[in-house]
Amino acid sequence: MASGANRRAAAAARHRLLPAGRVAGPMPWIIAIMMFLTILSAAAGLGLGAAVRSMSADLAGRASVQVVEANAEARDGLAARTLQLLRGAQGVRSADPVDPALLADQLRPWLGDAATSGDLPVPALIDVTLTPGEADAKVDRVRRLLVGLSPKLRIEPHATFLQPLAGLLSALGWLAAGVVALMILATGAVTVLAARGAHDSHRGTIDVLHLMGSTDVQIARLFQRRIGLDAFLGSALGFAFAILVIMVIGLRLSAMGSDLLGAVTLDMLSWVLLALLPVLGVVLAMLTARWTVLRALGRSL
Template structure:
């Protein structure tokens, strides 16, 4: 009898409106912020992974000779020497016009005339090895190039971007920490709302117990109510997060930067984002149930 009464009129026995109130909107905000932070962390992770995979076997050979004609001769001999090396998968001598275009934003237009003598620009050879670059390989390549190009300097491309990678990993850790904090904040908000509802409905809960109702049946009422709130708020929060993520994605896509483009979200990332409101609903329901059961044990 009591079970049927709670199942059919549980919402009338306990004032569910007091439990709801602003709760769906609080959950919506939490889910939206969690989704945005999670998307940022996933995008950073994708960018770092793609960039590391791309430059893992890359080295750059700089010909630092200031005299243009000698620099061109050394570059040609360096290309011929590198081509004969066993571990080289490919190479490219960067054209002078491309180098001028790279430094033009810093030195202004008309660089072609200035770089002839006043500002000599090193010749660059982009080399791709068959495997990851090791310090021993760098030293061996530089020794091999020394007779053909005395001014050659060999650097691993990964060394140049290591500070950038470290900064991006730090931001990724920050995003993960933010997701964890938002998860704790959501649980805390649900806990406070349930405790407030328990205090408001204390007399009704005691009557339910006198009629034979159990703690689990009462907890199920609060769990179901908070589940509805969390599901509705989570859907709204996910929609808000998608709008922000897509808007930011279009903004960054307009930059045309390779490192930014490699941070695009893949299908598994979108699936994980879609799980945020589902997991938030489950967390809210579990928090509500445990809070009610714990409070009722102390109440009676």
């Protein structure tokens, strides 16, 4: 009889530490907000990293040759000779002239009708694709060939123009990674505060459990389960809203039709990493709660 009463008393004490169906309190909502921001920051970092890699792959070995000649007839003749030279040069995979009409359309927003009037000496452009490997050395080799043909020929690697943009995207990606790290630390700090608060508010219940023969590890496991439940609910809620926002942003970026913005995408590995973040958040909260409560119980003895 006495043992049955002790078990019922211990069960009641455990129920006070871990009430059934508990979804109230600020803890799940705080975790939800942090997980929401963590997922968004991680998605931004992964997407920007994919954009930088895609940009680097597209621009590697790409260059433009400018035929800077004021006389239109001389410019066309020099462009034809340059094109023939490039197509036979070692290390050049392809060389294609840029349509003057397309170039004029690109210049019209800045130059107006002067871009198509023919009075403005617009350089002829040739798009060059180099063979893979050692792009800088091949650009230098082509540059020497062009200088030998005419001093009015210039070659500019595409990566040179977009290198500052790639650096900016990389910096933003690292900033997003830093935000994720800060959110992880903040989640751990919130869990510590919640575990300490729960421990302090249930001292009487803890004493009852100790009298019933419960060990510190068993008591810490109860707090771990309680905070783990809060972390699971909050992480699931924050993850769901973050994925919804990411999908909406992805649809808007796709609708814009920009090649650069379209490169900000998430592959399958990125989605797997995002899905692991809530799991890691729950594990972090449970381990932190267990460590905090065990430390608090050790000091109270």
